[in-house]
Amino acid sequence: MRNRGTVVLALLAALAMMLLAGCGSSFSPHSSEPATPAPLSANNLNLIFVASEDLAYQASGDMNPRTANLTNQGLQRSLLTAAFLQQKVLGMQNVTGIYALEPMTHLQTANHYPDMVALESIQQFAMLNQITLSSDQYGGTPLAGQSYPINDSYAEVPLPVGVVPPQQYCANCQGLDFRDQNGDNEALLTAILKNRASMFSRRRGKPSAP
DSSP states (O other): OOOOOEEEEEEOTTSOOEEESSOEEOOOTTOSSOOOEEOOOTTSOEEEEEEOOOSSSOOTTSBOTTTOSBOHHHHHHHHHHHHHIIIIISTTOOOSEEEEBOGGGSEETTTTEEOOHHHHHHHHHHTTSOEEEESSTTSOSEEEESSOOOBOBOOSSSOOTTOOOOSSOOGGGBOBOTTOGGGHHHHHHHHHHHHHHHHHHHHTTOOOOO
16 A cells, blocks of 8 residues: 655644554553554554744743754754654654744744744754655656755745745745634645545555555
C-alpha cells in the first residue's frame, strides 16, 4: 500500500502536541515506566501538531525577551524535539509535508518583531528528512537533498501590516495563520486531507515501495 504521508505543523505553544491516526502504545498497567508510543503507521495520513514557544508561553530560559528568538537552551530543546519526532514518532520514516506559523501573523515584543520561533524550532527536524529535487529545468536529473522544505508563505487573504504583497502567490507554500483570517487554516487542512485522500484512491491496488 502506498505511503499516505505524514504532515508536520508547527503551531503556537498554546496548542499542545497532538498525534492523530496510527498511534499505538506499549503501556502496561503494571509498569512504572511511562507509555512509549509506537511509531505512526506509514499507511495512514498522520497529522502531527508540534507546539512552539512564544514570550507568553515558554519554558524559563528558552527565549530571549528582547529579540523573541530562541536562546541556546531553546535551540537545544528544539534539537531534542527533532530527534524525538524522527526516531520515536515517525520511526525513521520521511515526512511528506511541513507547515509553520507565518511570522508576521503573530508579532512579538513592543517592537512588533515577527514570530520566528516556529521556524527556528522546526527547521532542526526538517534537516533530518530527505527530499528529491530536479537539478534541471525539465524535471529530470534527480538530486537528493538532506532538508525538507517548510511551508510558511502567506495565504491570499488580507496580508498582515508590513508584509509586501508578492508578485505571485504560492498556493502550495501556505503556512499557518495565527489570525486564521477568513478561515485560511481550515482551508489549508481541508486541502491536505483531500489531496492525500485522492492520491491514495488513485494508487490503491497498485503496490509500491513506501
